[in-house]
Amino acid sequence: MSGKKVYIAGVGIISPLGAGLAATEQALRENSSAICPLSLFSLQHPPPLPAAQVSDLPASTLPRTHALAIAAALQAMQGCGQPPDAVILGTTTGGILTTEQLLTAEVHDPEKYCHHGLTTVAEAVARQVHCRGRALTVSTACSSGAVAISLALKMLQAGKAEWILAGGADSLCHLTYFGFHSLQLVDPEGSRPFDKNRQGMSLGEGAALLLLTTIRPKNPLAQLLGAGLSCDAYHPAAPHPEGRGAAKAMQAALDDAGLTVRDIGYISLHGTGTQDNDLAEAKAIRTLFPQPPPLSSIKGATGHGLAAAGAIEAVVATIAITRELLPANSGCSQPDPELQLSPLLHPVSQSLSAVLSNSFGFGGNNGCLIMARPDTLVAPRIRSQSAPLSILGSGCISGAGNTHESMARLLQAQAIDGMLALETISAKLPAGKVRRLKRFPRLALALAAAAFEDSGLEQGPESVFMGSGWGALSETYDFLKKLRETNEQFPSPTDFVGSVHNSAAGQVAIMYGATGPNITSSGGDYSFEQALLAADTLLDNNSAPAFVLGADEGHAQFSPLFDPSIQTSSPLSDGGGGFCLQRKELPGRCWVRVSFYRNSTATGTIGALIGELGAARTQLNDYGLIMAGIPAAADQEGRQQLAEFISKTALAVPVLHYRQFTGQFASASALAAVMAVQFLQRGEFPAGLVAAGSKGFSLSGKKILVLGLGTAITAMEFGCS
């Protein structure tokens, strides 16, 4: 049985090589490089290192990453008569370049930081292209763009959408410029991937988006045939020395596409120009390909666009297919004999049917894509996702403590807000292994440990899905603070590695040997729901157990500045929830379903939610409790949405406003999800949480609906079979 074919209907690209397909193709044909000394921002200690920057970006009031993403989106949507059903964007920088300027200018007005969050980039793109569905964000460092496209592919193949705009965007900023420099990963002479004299990468920037569809356009550019994701589970920043994870992701992409190595006509290499990446990638290629096809990395021309890179290179793959152009490995003049690889030293005109495109990132995060000439190769096999997402184990951390301590307080109808001491969070974590980790990764590891212990599993889960609104705030703050205090001289390389949004999920993978897909999602107050959505999309009936985690740290300076629901006057809260899940029929176990996720709050959205939850009234009457998550910043909107939902469904079900008890933080919904499972397992919930003085309410076999309200509308359902 064949799955749905996914076509590339349109593409948008803005990179240091130029804006649009024609300019990109011309630059690639001329083998010209855009790498030159950085001039985007001034430095206290010139000379600037070589970098590649976009020169023709239209002026915008939005941060640079947003402007880049919008420029690519408008190109990709050109000629398309309808908005996409969803936007899935990979980004690591979000609005950080603007945030850095504001911090330097000592601006304290939180409103000025409203575009800091990673999710604001996808949301800006969605608004621009009138998308009323999901605006999802993937942040897996340098593989973000490829992972976002992979997620879109799986969503389309499963029939969850017909049109998705997917890709990646990142701008140059101080954090990454000084961060990579502190890791001694920047080549002072400009990136020369696979060259024997290579000394590192050159930082780049840009955006690329692909309009993907299951409805065959008249003239599709190419077909997106398969994707493979993996994690090295080896080191926070360095690749596995034998390229183990890279080879696994390439093989997974081939399997997904139903191809063998002989079908691949060109490999677009990740090839950053660092010693370790190029060595590991070459080993991985040689492991899989007895006789590698023509191959090259374009990063000696474009620089490394981080989250944009995988998407830019996916667009270049379509150029290879449609224009029969295999780009040169710019910058490389003497291939390193140790690598035993022969990258193309000049552009080549050659027709081919399929391209493999590699992207690898920090946290050992790997994403490989296969694009092909339309309708020439077999369609992938369909995956069965008929079984529910069964909950094998769960655990939470709140201001009150672990699951047991949190529940004890909730049973007394007392709040569990506040922040647990770092030592308490770390109590069960191996001191030597977490010595470099600050609050956010420790929260993630402690949640994974709690869920794993509760699951009774003997072997660690294979994949990791992590949701976080704000990521590693301590590391980001400390890096930028030290950068300022030392006049741009001595920022901490450890803080830079830790500041990456997916660093925590990478740590979980290392701790549990989780070498499968490793996706960090970010969606503000709906980040955990996005992680669950990613798990729901990727896991099939044959998948091994997975971690699904949601966490955020409270940070004294950054949290009140970035999160509009947090007031400087009120005490900070943080924590989250974690699950071990498997797509499997497990009678007697609880299950979770992510039933609805839309970033739009337009008229009709609540009606659509009700439609998704169950057209029949009997299904709606199955709920014994509604847990509503209304962020303080969207209190009025959220209450109106809830009132509309209650009135339209005429449900007479208790409503628990969980943020009143958890406190305000982006991943409060993850904590609420664990509370829901605890209530289901007990068969009742403390009614004092709903109405003061009431006694326990029995759930008598009914389900719990966890609603996310405010700027997005989401629904998670929990039940026991």
Added chain:
Amino acid sequence: MDALTEKLKSRLIEILNLTDVRPEDIDENAQLVGGELGIDSIDVLEMVVMVEKEYGVVINNKDIGEKVFSTLAALADYIRANSPDSSSPDASS
């Protein structure tokens, strides 16, 4: 044992957050990277920053780095030999 080696031991414990290690536990002649202390490439870069900031000694070459960070004693020797201001090797913030 000299003062610089002693100082480096305590700085190492501080900047690498080696909470369960005492200065006397560190053998200045033992393998530093990949040895018992669990020090890896990121820690080496953190030490590079510290050595440059506190002693004015730049280490930006991988081959030199491997020699310099082979043992703590080697690091102390390298700082002594290359410090621009050898009269105040303990100058630190």
